[in-house]
Amino acid sequence: MPKFFQNAILSVISNHLNPNGVAYISYNVYPGWKVKDIIRKIMLKAWEKSQNMEFVREALKIYYKFITYTEQMDQYSYDLRAYASLKLHIEMVLEMPDYYLTHEFLESFNESLYFDDFVSMLDSSELAYLGEYNFSDIVAFDLGFNEADKFIKENFDSHIESEFWMDMFLGRIFRQSIVTHKSTKASLGSDEIGASALAKLHLMASFIKKDDAYFTKAGKRMNEQYNWLYEVFNKMYPASISLAELVRVVQGEVRLSAYAGMVQVLGLTGLGSTVSVKKYEKITYKPKFSRLKPAILPYLSYFANTKEPVIGFADEFGQNHPIVPAEAFVAMKFDGINSKADIAKYLKKQIKAGKFRLDARTGADARKKDDELIKIYIDDLENLLTQMHFFEYFSPS
Structure with missing residues (x-):
């Protein structure tokens, strides 16, 4: 949607959101969407020529074949080398149904933006960024590359700044952010989530056990250090469990690792775990009960x-x-x-x-x-x- 429409939506949220309410906003972000902008332009030109999705797909396939062909050439130019990452994105695009491609790539307006620009737009509407809907900004707070992590932490220590740099290093394409009133955010005092805050959340998750390893339903292998925790979740599922409840049912050394393990499961929100602010029980069917x-x-x-x-x-x-x-x-x-x-x-x-x-x-x-x-x-x-x-x-x- 065009920029003025984006600002209008933020204005509506600001004017109608409850004082302590939150709003969910999903949007395409740079730098990741810069690559998709190239794909979008190709698709738009093919659509303008034919008004036919098969022709649009054919244009992408030929483009894909050309990149593959140039990779095999002895004199592979610098310019073409920069296009190599397009192949993966084209493969994913060609797997998508027509209705999705029409919405995502062929709309008249597709205004992507950098994360810091999004935050500035929020500020102009008296709103503030809280975090990502799946807590990825909290539980996946580093890159795993010491030199880059040190550079960010020593020079850009705020939540907003660090998230911008995470986008740049990771090439993020899409964000699903939670926002609130600027005054509400200020009253929280801190972006950090600790044991006391995590203890108020209830998590539900189930894992697939293969030999001595645990996997999410999507196939992600979990950290073996917390195998005991994944088994607790499996026994409880679909009932929820909180950190406070967890530390009451485990003993010894594993009790000390309960917080770190819960943070790992929290990071799967939307990919294998569900988080709630209220407790959920496992209720089976029984007549008159x-x-x-x-x-x-x-x-x-x-x-x-x-x-x-x-x-x-x-x-x-x-x-x-x-x-x-x-x-x-x-x-x-x-x-x-x-x-x-x-x-x-x-x-x-x-x-x-x-x-x-x-x-x-x-x-x-x-x-x-x-x-x-x-x-x-x-x-x-x-x-x-x-x-x-x-x-x-x-x-x-």
Whole structure:
């Protein structure tokens, strides 16, 4: 969007944000987007010529092939050498669907900016930068290269300055920032997050164990020093745990490393962990004891009655989960009255009538399977609803 529109949005936030409220702003940043600006210009020229996305993709493919070709030449010019990083970005762009490319690259306006310019715009609107939504500015506070880290810390010790230099060294492309009123930020007094602040946060995470190592669902290998902590999270999931709760359940030397380990998990926010300011329990289904939250029923009804939904089936943290219309109908049966045996009877009738298949979760044709497969399916669906925190405790009147 053009600069005047960006300023208008910041003005709206400043005028309508609650005194202690925060706002989320995502935006493209330099220097990383400088490379994408080149790709965008190529795509715009191809689009102006053809008004056809296939032609746009073809232009990018030819450009990619040319860079690959020049890399193999004996006399590889200095100018072309500077373009080598484009290959990775073009590969990623070509994997994206048309609707994303249209939004990200073919809009009339695409005003990227440097982080310090963004902070200056906030200041002009009486707003202030708090941090990144996933705490990356707090838990990933160095580069891992001593000479560069020392240079930043000795010469640019403020939060804003250090983040600008992190962008420059890392070539960041995109930021997802949390902002607040300038007066609110000033009242906090410090950008630092310590044990007392972390103790107020509740974290949820699960890890995949392979041999003696733990991995996130995205495949990131975790620091083996905190294997004990990842096992605690796995046992608790999807319930949350805070630092204060953690130090009460562990003893000895590992207790001393609890804070550092929690910071590591906090750094996975958005990539494998979820953070909240309130506690979450693991609530499974039990008739007359727990049920679907009433507010969830219209949400499930939408998916049950919509063949091609325009939104993803997500929990309150924005995490998407797969579901098909027939499954949404079954999910609505967890009403606190039906037993799982009742749900199994309903499901069996639907299968017999040819209205339901279990392929989505079992990979098998349910019409040729027995009651045990139906039980496994219901347990799996219950587990999904539990992980999404869709159940609540209740007492029937």
